[in-house]
Every structure is written in structure tokens, then in C-alpha cells.
């Protein structure tokens with residue numbers, strides 16, 4: 401991987417592109433989710449952490465309503481738009497994310513404001529690591545400061561969710577932006593999606609002699625269509641039939657009765673969410689009492705539940721998880737919304753080489769595209785760099 405450009409280099413490219421210095425440079429990270437998948441829009445529990453891969457934006461507020469956007473990657477070139485007439489139908493590629501944030505802020509009363517934005521990112525795109533939220537969170541942190549919008553972090557979470565839901569068109573929850581905005585080095589973010597309260601939970605993998613490996617299967621996915629929305633609808637149907645506000649209100653003890661009330665598919669969707677909420681709580685408890693080496697079986701159980709009950713895994717993710725486990729990972733699971741993207745494998749440092757080799761070998765044997773395997777650590781949330 402080529403190292404990301406330094407802040408000075410980014411500012412210099414900004415100056416030569418836009419003819420003026422940026423007002424500042426901000427960054428926001430991608431995330432992995434340790435556990436708690438498809439629980440966020442059910443008002444449940446999640447335990448993601450911000451990773452040491454970030455999107456960085458150099459931003460200047462303009463005196464007119466013109467928006468100019470450029471990234472250091474891709475071949476999209478300079479995009480221009482009118483902040484007074486933002487149009488979700490014509491926004492292309494990554495520009496949907498900054499434009500969506502600007503739109504969402506306008507919905508909350510921000511006056512029409514033009515801006516120049518230069519984006520750089522080393523969060524792999526389409527890999528299930530929230531590269532889009534990293535961009536949105538970097539942009540909203542910058543705009544919140546530069547425009548004096550004065551939003552607190554919970555409102556920034558909701559504004560980026562609005563951008564995703566109503567501008568980008570992905571009916572996603574609040575997990576990814578919460579991790580990106582609220583993450584802290586060395587910690588996972590234990591978030592209660594009912595009231596947005598968080599507790600930072602120490603996740604000292606390195607101290608326990610462990611690495612968190614990400615296995616990017618290169619199967620690209622999108623949540624702006626099909627499967628993600630269908631799962632969300634199943635959950636809504638489940639809570640409606642069970643007569644609860646959300647699946648958060650269904651406990652493990654209620655499952656036997658729910659089985660008699662729901663059709664088989666809806667029941668399995670509900671069972672995933674209910675058992676996953678419980679696994680998040682168990683993980684938080686075990687991290688506090690016994691440390692990260694004790695949570696492997698919960699990662700495995702989470703993957704099995706997503707594969708069999710929620711049906712959001714795919715052959716490449718299952719193979720990555722199985723190969724990593726057989727080669728010595730303590731636990732492994734797909735992470736993020738599913739249908740492609742990445743798996744995580746909690747791996748003793750001494751087994752990292754073997755896990756890598758085993759996953760690469762099994763992908764080659766199956767005729768799959770070679771995966772990208774790298775380790776991540778819990779990193780700080782969004783911040784100003786310059």
C-alpha cells in the first residue's frame with residue numbers, strides 16, 4: 401500500500417487545485433465491528449472500534465454557493481455542484497458522501513454554504529470497513545467547526561445517518577458513524593443504540609499477545625439495495641408480529657414463544673438479533689473479566705448466526721473464517737453489513753503467519769480473487785489535524 405500523503409502534501413495539492421489554502425485538515429477513521437451485527441437499527445447493542453485507517457479532508461468554506469470536490473484516488477476528476485441545489489440523483493461515486501452531509505446539515509438549518517474539499521483515504525473501499533462513513537465523519541467534523549453549526553456528537557451521528565438514508569439511499573443504522581466519531585485508541589465503543597449512550601471498553605489485544613486481522617475478501621457489496629433493506633424489513637415485521645417497539649425488547653426467554661408466532665424465515669432473523677444482542681453483552685463482560693483471549697467462541701457463534709439465521713454471509717467470508725480458525729485464530733467472523741466485505745480473525749501473534757498463509761492458500765484453491773489481509777488496532781475517532 402502506498403503511504404498516505406502527509407498533511408503538508410495534502411495542503412499543497414489543495415492550494416494548487418483550488419488556488420487558496422484550506423481552512424484546515426480533518427480526519428475520521430473506518431471501523432471494524434467486534435460484535436453486534438444488524439442490531440443497531442433494532443435499538444440493540446454493538447461493539448465496534450475505530451481503526452488506524454482514515455479518511456482525511458482538507459476543506460475551505462467558500463463565500464459563494466459553489467462546491468468543488470476532488471479526491472487523491474480514482475479517476476473522477478474535479479466535481480462541481482451547487483450547494484443551493486444539491487441533487488441525490490446526479491451525485492456520483494464518493495462525492496455522494498460529502499454532498500450528503502452538506503444536504504443533511506441544510507435539513508437541520510445550515511444556510512447554503514459552498515466549499516472546496518480535497519479527500520484522501522486509506523480505508524479500503526467496498527471492504528465493509530465503513531470507508532463511506534469515514535468520509536462523512538471527516539466532512540461533518542470539519543463543517544461543524546467551520547460553519548459554527550455547533551452540533552454535539554449525537555447530533556452529528558444522526559445527521560450522517562440522514563445523509564446515508566435519505567441522500568445516499570442506504571437504510572443503515574448508527575453504528576459506523578458512532579465508532580468513527582466516538583472511537584478512542586485502545587478501546588472498543590460499547591454503544592446502546594436505543595439512547596446512544598456509550599461506554600469505552602478497553603480492548604488490549606496487543607497486550608494479550610493477539611492481533612486483529614482483517615481479511616478483505618474483495619467481494620464488494622453495497623447497502624443501498626437488496627439484501628440489507630430486506631433484512632431490515634424482516635426485523636420490522638418480526639417486531640410488529642411480536643407486538644414490541646423493536647427487537648431490543650425481545651429476550652432470549654421469549655424466543656420459544658416467538659417461534660410459534662413467526663414464519664420460519666422471520667423467526668431466524670429475529671433469533672439472530674436477539675442472540676447477537678446477548679453475545680455483545682457477554683463479550684463486554686468477558687473483556688472486563690478475562691480479556692480478549694476469552695471472546696473467541698462468541699465471535700464464532702456470531703458468524704454462525706449470520707451465516708445460518710440471518711443469511712448475510714457468502715462463500716468467501718465462510719471460507720476466510722473457517723481457514724483462519726483451523727490455522728489457529730481464537731475466533732473469527734464476518735464484520736459489517738455482510739454480502740461481501742471483510743472478516744475479522746482474532747489471532748495469537750505467533751499464529752499470524754500461519755493464518756495468512758492458510759487463508760491465501762484456501763482462496764487460491766477455491767479459485768477466488770486473492771484476499772487482502774492486514775491487522776488493525778483500535779484508534780482514535782474523528783479529529784482536526786491542522
Ligand code: GLA
Pocket residue numbers: 436437438439440441572573574575576623736737738
Ligand atoms: C452496516 C451499517 C450499520 C450496521 C451494519 C450491520 O455497516 O452501516 O449501520 O447496520 O451494517 O451491523
